[in-house]
Amino acid sequence: MADKLYQMPENCDFSKVINADTHSNECTPVLDNKFFSKFSGLLINGPKEVVWPKNGDPSDYPAGPWGTTEGPFRLMVAGLVRTEYKTLGLKGEASEEVLLVAVNQQTAESYSGKMPQPDVDTEPDFDMGLEEIPPTDEEQNKLLTSYFNFDLVHDLGLPIKEASYNVYATLGEMKSNSIIINTKVE
Amino acid sequence: MALVQWVNLEKHADYAADSDIGSEDRCGALEIKTAFASGSVPLSYKVKVTPSGSDDVTYTTAELGRNKNFKMTKGATDLGTSAEVVMSDTVKLPAAGGNKYKLEAKDANGKVVKSEEIEAKRKLYYQFMHMEDTNGKVTPYALTQMEGHCANYHIVLSKAGTDKKIPFHKCVNSGAGGRFSHVGFAADVRAEYDLTAPQKKVGCVTALSNYVASFKSTTKTLTHSIGGPANPKISITPSVAAGVATTVGIPGKITLSILTGHEFLWYGLDDDDDLAKVWFIDGAASFTPNTSSASPSAMAGQSIQISRTDVSIGGTKMRTHGGHQVIEVTVNPGSTLDNMISQASGTLDFAFELNRVKGFSGGFSWGGAGFALTTCCTKAWFEDKQPSKSDVIWNHEIGHRMGMVAFGDKPNATYPNPKLPDAPPHLYGEKRGVNDKGHQGPHCEEGAVTYNATTKRWSGTPGCVLFGATGTSAASSPLTYCSDCEPVVRKLDLSF
Numbered sequence: 001m002a003d004k005l006y007q008m009p010e011n012c013d014f015s016k017v018i019n020a021d022t023h024s025n026e027c028t029p030v031l032d033n034k035f036f037s038k039f040s041g042l043l044i045n046g047p048k049e050v051v052w053p054k055n056g057d058p059s060d061y062p063a064g065p066w067g068t069t070e071g072p073f074r075l076m077v078a079g080l081v082r083t084e085y086k087t088l089g090l091k092g093e094a095s096e097e098v099l100l101v102a103v104n105q106q107t108a109e110s111y112s113g114k115m116p117q118p119d120v121d122t123e124p125d126f127d128m129g130l131e132e133i134p135p136t137d138e139e140q141n142k143l144l145t146s147y148f149n150f151d152l153v154h155d156l157g158l159p160i161k162e163a164s165y166n167v168y169a170t171l172g173e174m175k176s177n178s179i180i181i182n183t184k185v186e
Numbered sequence: 187m188a189l190v191q192w193v194n195l196e197k198h199a200d201y202a203a204d205s206d207i208g209s210e211d212r213c214g215a216l217e218i219k220t221a222f223a224s225g226s227v228p229l230s231y232k233v234k235v236t237p238s239g240s241d242d243v244t245y246t247t248a249e250l251g252r253n254k255n256f257k258m259t260k261g262a263t264d265l266g267t268s269a270e271v272v273m274s275d276t277v278k279l280p281a282a283g284g285n286k287y288k289l290e291a292k293d294a295n296g297k298v299v300k301s302e303e304i305e306a307k308r309k310l311y312y313q314f315m316h317m318e319d320t321n322g323k324v325t326p327y328a329l330t331q332m333e334g335h336c337a338n339y340h341i342v343l344s345k346a347g348t349d350k351k352i353p354f355h356k357c358v359n360s361g362a363g364g365r366f367s368h369v370g371f372a373a374d375v376r377a378e379y380d381l382t383a384p385q386k387k388v389g390c391v392t393a394l395s396n397y398v399a400s401f402k403s404t405t406k407t408l409t410h411s412i413g414g415p416a417n418p419k420i421s422i423t424p425s426v427a428a429g430v431a432t433t434v435g436i437p438g439k440i441t442l443s444i445l446t447g448h449e450f451l452w453y454g455l456d457d458d459d460d461l462a463k464v465w466f467i468d469g470a471a472s473f474t475p476n477t478s479s480a481s482p483s484a485m486a487g488q489s490i491q492i493s494r495t496d497v498s499i500g501g502t503k504m505r506t507h508g509g510h511q512v513i514e515v516t517v518n519p520g521s522t523l524d525n526m527i528s529q530a531s532g533t534l535d536f537a538f539e540l541n542r543v544k545g546f547s548g549g550f551s552w553g554g555a556g557f558a559l560t561t562c563c564t565k566a567w568f569e570d571k572q573p574s575k576s577d578v579i580w581n582h583e584i585g586h587r588m589g590m591v592a593f594g595d596k597p598n599a600t601y602p603n604p605k606l607p608d609a610p611p612h613l614y615g616e617k618r619g620v621n622d623k624g625h626q627g628p629h630c631e632e633g634a635v636t637y638n639a640t641t642k643r644w645s646g647t648p649g650c651v652l653f654g655a656t657g658t659s660a661a662s663s664p665l666t667y668c669s670d671c672e673p674v675v676r677k678l679d680l681s682f
Contacts, residue, residue, distance in 0.1 A: 021362040022403040023467070035405070035470045035537035036489050062601075065368055065552040066360050066400070066626060067618070085407075089640060093404055113619035118360040118400040119626030120545030122642070123448055124567040125575070125657045130504060132447030136409060136417065142535075144405040149362075155619055157600075 005032050005039035014047045017076040019151035020067040020115045022095055027078040028147055037082070040143050042098065042169045042176030044079035049182045052160050063154050067116025073160055075152040075183065079169055079176065082145045085135060088172050092144025100150045102158060102165040102181075111156040115148055152181075161185060188286060188305035191216055193279050194680035195309060200384040206342065207309075215261060215278040216304065220291040222271040230294040233275045238303060239286030243676045245607070252594055252604040255281040255679045281679035283308045283340030308680040310336070310588070311346040311389035312560075313381050317396060322354040324394045324564045327573075332392075332580040335665065339675045343584065346385050350378040352393060357455040358561070360547055361400025365456055365464075371395070372555035379557060388682060390558035390587050392580070395549070398563045401452040402544040403467060406444050410534040412527070419443040420536075422527055425519040435519030440527070441500050444538060445511040452541040453499055454508030454568070466497050467539040469515070471523055475532040485529060490522045492538075505568035513538070548579035548656050551586035558587050578663050581651045585667070585675070591616075591628040591652050592674050599628075607677040610670035615654065625654025632668035 012027040029043035053072050061071030081094045090097060101112045135142075152158045152167070163183050169176040195201045195213040202210045211217055218233050235258060237244075245256040261276030279287065289301040316326040326349070336343040352374040355366045375391050410420045425438030445451060451465040459465075469492035473485045492515055501512030515536075517524050526534055548571070549562035560583040564571050571579075585591075591613050593599050594606035599616040612632040615622050623629075623637045624644070631637070633649020635658065647661040650668035657663045667675055 018362045023363060024403075033489065034468065034539075035407075036472050036535070062554045064554060065550050066362070068362050068367075092406075093402070116618050117622065117624065117626060118362075118544065118547070119550060119654070120360060120398075120400050120547040121566075121655050122545040122624070123659070124546075125655065125659065125662070126567075126569075127659075128448055128505070128567070130447055132449075133419065133443070135407075138409050139407055142407045142409075142537075144407065145539075146405065147403060 005037055006030060006043055008043075008045050012045075014050075014076040014078070015074070017078050017149050019063075019069045019074070019076070019149060019154060020117070021149045022147055024080070024147045025078060025149070027076070029078075029080055031080075031082070031145070034145070037143070040082050040084070042079065042081045042171060042174055044077055044100075044167065044169050044176045044179060046077040046167055046179050046181050047075075048180070049184065050075045051184045051186050054185050058153060058160060063116070066118035067154065069151045069154045073153050075158060075181065077150045077152060077167060077179075077181075078147075079149075080145055080147050081169075081171055081174075082143050083171070083174075084140070085142055085144055086140045092142075093146050094171055095146035095148035097171055098148050099170045100152070100156060100167070101170065102152055102156055102167045105164045105166055105180075107163075111152070111158055113150075113156040115150060116155060158183070188303040189301070190307050191279055191304050192309050193281055193283070193306045194388060194682075196384070196387075196681075198384045200382045201309070204309075204344065215276045216289075218275045218277060218289055218291070218301070220273045220275070220299070222273070222293070231273065232292050233277070234290045234292070235277045235279070235287050235304075236290070237285060238288040239284070239305075242285040243282050243673045245280065245282070245677060248595060249607055249677070253281070253606075253679055255605075255681055256607075256677070279304070279306050281308075281681065282306060282677050283680075284676050307340050307342060308678075309342045309344060309388065310680060311344050311381060311385040312392045313347040313350065313379060313389065314345060314392050315350040315352050315375060315378060316394035317354040318351040319354045322356070322396070324354070324396050326394060329392060329580060331577050332584055335581045336584065338666070339672070341588070341675075341680070346389065347381045352378055355396065356457065357397040357399050358395050359400060359456065360398055360550065361402065361544060364400065365459055368550070368552055369555070371561070372552065372559055375559055376555060376557065386557060388680060390560055390584075392584075393559065393561045395561045395563050397455055397565050398547040398549060398561065399455055399566075400544045400547075401464075401541040403539060404542050405537065405539050407535060407537045408442055408444065410536070412529050412534060413531040419446075422517075424527065425517050425524050427519050437519060438517035438524065438527070440515040440517060440536075441512060442515065442536060442538075443501070443512050444540065445542060448567070450504070450509045450511060450543045450568070451499065451513070452543055453510050454503070455543070463494055463497070465499070465541050466494055466513075467541060469497060469536070469538040471526060472535045472537070473526040473529065473532055474535070475529070485526060485532070488522070488526075490526075492523070492536075503568070506570070507565060507568040509568040548575065549583050551583045560584060560587055575656045575662070577665055578651060578656050581665055582656075582663070585652050586627065588675070588680060589678050590667075590675060591630045591671065592678065593628050605679055607674050610668075610674050612650070612668070612670060623654070627654075629654035630668060630671055632670055
């Protein structure tokens with residue numbers, strides 16, 4: 001990996017990927033240096049093909065209250081976003097703002113969505129009296145990585161039918177690599 | 187006083203056993219018996235059921251087309267078997283609660299007889315549970331406030347069965363990948379849920395939990411300028427090498443205030459997570475010499491991993507029951523890290539991937555385990571939950587159980603449900619990932635509230651108990667529904 005800033009894991013098991021998880025996994029793109037890489041931007045990795053069963057119904061596998069999914073009707077994509085702390089005011093925690101897009105290559109129908117979020121209050125509803133100490137100027141320029149994992153069936157509403165999709169992720173002006181995912185129903 | 191008809195219940199002995207019901211006749215469809223004088227032939231008689239309430243709610247044409255339970259339907263007419271002539275008619279009243287009706291029967295001669303006024307009500311059952319075992323407990327309390335809240339909308343929320351204890355867990359982890367999630371919690375509850383099948387059909391569990399929270403992975407960096415200005419978030423105690431005075435080296439310590447404000451490490455929320463140091467995922471340090479200095483080339487640009495065994499929680503808890511923001515890194519004498527901090531000048535960058543608290547939830551309502559589960563936490567943000575907040579949460583969660591906020595006219599919702607009434611005007615969140623506005627599921631943004639999509643923060647004063655949080659930093663959510671949601675609650679079909 002000396003001359004390349006990242007690698008895409010191949011032959012990893014996408015069925016183990018957890019929807020809406022903010023952690024890396026065996027399918028997550030790997031940077032040349034996890035913390036101090038010079039890479040900035042978005043990377044995604046997905047299966048080349050997914051086969052869904054002909055019988056059954058996705059509604060038989062309801063998502064958990066916070067978007068975790070299970071069952072045979074899933075299509076998982078893993079990725080990372082590496083931005084400066086100051087980018088878009090996201091403090092380096094950009095994964096929840098990443099928009100994943102899947103475009104049907106035959107019909108040009110487009111599907112997009114963000115990761116589902118747990119129904120939690122991200123700040124207290126009372127004054128804790130704890131001030132946020134801002135980072136130094138130097139720390140504001142540091143590149144920080146956050147991870148995302150999508151289930152395109154649940155998060156984007158991909159239909160259960162045979163198709164070929166061009167899939168990519170965006171954040172602001174940034175766009176990831178594009179991958180082709182073929183779906184089959186057998 | 188009006189006769190009560192429980193419009194969401196089927197005719198069943200389990201319901202009739204309740205003192206406020208008393209008879210299966212009072213459940214489900216109205217059975218109207220019209221007696222005729224002996225010898226009379228009931229030709230051309232008519233039975234009429236007419237709405238009579240002054241504040242009845244009415245369904246729209248679209249609603250009537252989506253759910254047959256929103257309509258009044260007339261069943262077959264039967265000739266009675268008694269000696270006198272008794273005609274029996276069945277009329278199924280609409281699903282709405284609080285509506286009133288008058289019954290009239292008119293014979294061929296134009297004689298009209300009337301019954302008492304009929305009032306439609308709905309009834310739901312709940313079984314109460316709370317976490318308690320040898321590991322800990324949450325203190326149970328009565329849910330009479332929630333019962334009174336539901337009564338305002340013509341819903342009798344009735345406690346049934348015996349109160350149950352379920353295993354204590356510090357936290358139900360509501361995030362992806364948590365150790366004890368909603369699934370494990372639901373399994374604990376299911377094992378104790380023993381209402382009768384008819385009660386479960388229109389019932390739910392109300393379980394008191396400790397924390398409901400989720401974690402998220404986050405990467406943080408801190409920069410230490412050796413020989414330069416001090417970073418207030420970093421404190422370094424050098425190691426002491428073995429020598430004449432100390433035959434064994436003494437490790438040094440780097441203390442890093444890695445989180446500030448209302449960000450906390452995932453610590454103190456799950457004993458097993460704490461033992462496994464789940465708050466720590468990975469860490470590294472990198473040394474960069476000053477361009478003008480003559481630092482040893484061996485150190486230049488070098489980065490090293492910081493191992494799990496060398497990190498620990500530091501500092502003190504920031505809140506009553508926990509809340510940590512500081513980590514410590516052990517500096518072993520002679521280690522590369524020791525060499526890095528011993529340089530005369532240069533920059534030391536620390537980077538950590540951590541699990542921090544993403545947020546706390548007041549509770550949740552979930553039907554995915556095959557039964558209706560509602561829960562309310564007793565702690566959040568490492569503090570005890572204020573009772574007033576708990577009341578809001580219970581009223582909110584039971585509202586979800588009943589189907590609020592309704593979106594029956596939204597076919598593009600993530601999970602369309604045409605059996606629900608039309609949505610009130612300030613619905614949001616029926617499309618996951620599209621209009622959630624930081625919350626999960628259908629909610630109501632009535633009131634002087636504004637959502638800033640960039641900061642992902644709400645501000646202002648919520649006007650409905652089905653706002654997606656217990657409040658904003660400015661004001662708490664109310665205990666009751668807004669005026670737009672009130673009639674929708676009354677229109678809900680609670681027959682499930």
